Each structure stands twice: as C-alpha cells, then as structure tokens.
Amino acid sequence: MVMKLNVLTVVILLMISCGKKDKTAEVFKAATEKVVENELNTIDIELEVYDYAGLEKFLNKKDDKIYVINFWATWCAPCVKELPYFEKLNENYNNENVEVILVSLDFPHLYDKKLKPFIAKRALKSKIIALNDSNENEWISKIDESWSGSIPATIIYNKNERKFFEKSFTYEELENEVKQFK
Structure with a gap:
C-alpha cells in the first residue's frame, strides 16, 4: 500500500x-x-462453507422460527439487486423469530477475491453460507423438485409450511410472504 x-x-x-x-x-x-x-480484497472474513450435506441442517429446522433462505451469487445481477431487501427483512424481523440465511453459490476460487470483499463492502449482516458442492444435479432437486437451478431462488419455511420461489423479490413481496407464515 x-x-x-x-x-x-x-x-x-x-x-x-x-x-x-x-x-x-x-x-x-x-x-x-x-x-x-x-x-x-485482503479482508479476512470468516466464511462458513458447506457441501450439500452440511447445508441440509439449515433447510429442515423444526423450531419456532421462520427461515428465509436465499440462493444468490455476486455475479448474478438480479440477486445483487434484491440483497438489500433480505438485509432489510433481517433487520426489521430479527426480534420476531425470523432468520435470514444467504447461501452464496459463488465459485470457491473466488471466495477471497470476490465474495468476501462483496460482503465487507456492503456490510451484510444476515448469516452467509457458501455452498461448495459441484454435484448440483443432485442437490438442486433435493432443495426443491421444481427448481431449475437458476438464481435468485428463495425458500421460506417454518415447522409447518414451506414455500419455494424461483424469482426476484421486492421488499414488499418478500415481507408479504413472510407475514403469511406468522
């Protein structure tokens, strides 16, 4: 420097x-x-990295929370555009038993160069997980049978109900979906 x-x-x-x-x-x-x-680009952020087996524990919790799990990547323009809405939801509902989890599908060799600087620059507060599992033909259908694999994609669930969305959200749309789980 x-x-x-x-x-x-x-x-x-x-x-x-x-x-x-x-x-x-x-x-x-x-x-x-x-x-x-x-x-x-040299920021050291602790990044949780899982294969699909490790990610499963976040997809099937049976407690009293509402989980909002968004699949995204830094290279996906619609994903980046909607991230502030997930962050706002996390901020507005963190005391109401709602947990937002952002699952990055960025390439592992770009975690340090792209993903971590992206997280730091935008000061993301939601829980962030990186999914490092190259066998997407298996895990995509396990997440939801209707998922084509395109992103952004979001799961909203609680112990009684689960909804999957293969689309972008506005904040109002996202909040309305979460409110249906209350």
Missing part, C-alpha cells in the same frame, strides 16, 4: 506542476478509492 500511495503522490505532484490543480482533487479521490478497493 505504501508503494501505491507513493505513486499516487507522484501523480498528484505532476498534475499540480502541469497547472491542472482543478483536477487534482478528482484524481486523488479516484486513486484513493482504488487503493481502498484493493485493500478490501
């Missing part, structure tokens, strides 16, 4: 000496954001 900041200093000094003072703040901001982004 020291080397990056030294290069940044040289760039700024060159711009000032060339008479482009008005652009200095803009260049400094852009360069600083790049340094911060690179630093996020």
